Amino acid sequence: MSLNTSAIIVAAGSGKRMGLDRNKLFLEVAGLPIIQHTWRRIDQAPEITEVILVIRDDNEEDFESVARVLQPTKPYRYVVGGKERQDSVSNGIAAASPENQIILIHDGARPCASPDLVSATIVKAASTGAAVAASRVVDTIKSSEDGQTIGAHLDRSTLWAVQTPQTFQAEVIKKALAAVKERGLSITDDTAACELIGQPVSLIAWPDPNPKATSPSDLPYLEILLT
Numbered sequence: 001m002s003l004n005t006s007a008i009i010v011a012a013g014s015g016k017r018m019g020l021d022r023n024k025l026f027l028e029v030a031g032l033p034i035i036q037h038t039w040r041r042i043d044q045a046p047e048i049t050e051v052i053l054v055i056r057d058d059n060e061e062d063f064e065s066v067a068r069v070l071q072p073t074k075p076y077r078y079v080v081g082g083k084e085r086q087d088s089v090s091n092g093i094a095a096a097s098p099e100n101q102i103i104l105i106h107d108g109a110r111p112c113a114s115p116d117l118v119s120a121t122i123v124k125a126a127s128t129g130a131a132v133a134a135s136r137v138v139d140t141i142k143s144s145e146d147g148q149t150i151g152a153h154l155d156r157s158t159l160w161a162v163q164t165p166q167t168f169q170a171e172v173i174k175k176a177l178a179a180v181k182e183r184g185l186s187i188t189d190d191t192a193a194c195e196l197i198g199q200p201v202s203l204i205a206w207p208d209p210n211p212k213a214t215s216p217s218d219l220p221y222l223e224i225l226l227t
Contacts, residue, residue: 001126001169003047006100007074007118008092011035011063011108012056012081018216023059025108026066027219030226034213036066037111037226043072045118048104051076052095054088086187090177096170102126104167105190109213112225113165117206121167124202129172131202132191133163133210160203163210166190172199 011025018024025035042048051072055063057080067076079095081088089105096103102122106113117133124131137159142150168176168190176193187193191201209225211218 002101003122003126004049004100005045005047005102005104005122005167006096006170007042007045007048007051007104007106008089008096009035009038009042009051009053009106009108010081010085010088010092011038012054012059012088013109018213023056023062024213026062027213029111029213029219029222032226033066034111034222035063035108036070038106038108038113039066039072040070041111041113041115042104042106042118043070043074044115045122046115047102047119047122048074049100050074050097052092053078053108054081054092055079056081084186086177086180086190086193089190090181093170093174093177101170102167103170103173104165105173106164106166107212110164110210111213111222112208112210113163114208117204117208117210118165120204120206121165124204125167125169128202129199130166130168130191130194131204132166133206134160134203135163135205135210137161162189162191162203163212168194172197 026033079091121131137156141154143152145151176197179196180193
């Protein structure tokens with residue numbers, strides 16, 4: 001199977017959890033907007049042949065300003081996001097070149113994913129159908145039904161925190177998202193769609209941190225990692 005890959009960067013979110021009234025991806029960390037770090041790393045992976053940025057319809061000029069500085073080497077284009085994350089991903093997939101057999105989905109707010117990690121998920125997905133960047137859970141994990149008291153202890157040896165990139169053979173993710181739509185479900189993680197069609201997802205354990213910019217407390221850590 002060809003490794004030529006369409007990369008979809010989901011970048012249509014808001015800044016609500018950051019306490020902002022604008023897209024958090026334009027916050028500067030280590031001297032550059034978050035999205036510029038993310039886009040650069042995706043662009044550097046050799047298997048990526050195109051980048052599709054899923055954006056808000058009022059943000060295109062902001063992204064173009066980033067692109068003028070970044071000068072990406074891979075062709076790129078924009079599509080407008082949907083109501084839910086799964087709708088945004090579907091819009092990105094619909095815009096992907098049909099000759100590319102691999103689809104990579106990445107959060108614009110994860111600026112630390114290295115080109116080597118991107119490539120590792122692509123190579124694995126080409127052979128197994130689906131792969132995801134992940135890390136073992138190291139904290140002790142408890143469940144709670146009421147959010148106030150511990151309900152049960154969970155065995156952390158079997159637990160993994162999944163991240164992005166999440167990478168799939170194109171027909172696999174299209175079939176999986178069609179199943180989500182058919183059942184009227186809402187998902188926040190693309191690998192969850194694979195569970196509906198019985199598609200195994202390979203875990204790609206990576207030694208380097210790959211955090212997401214979600215709240216203001218994440219920014220100092222990202223600053224350290226990106227400096």
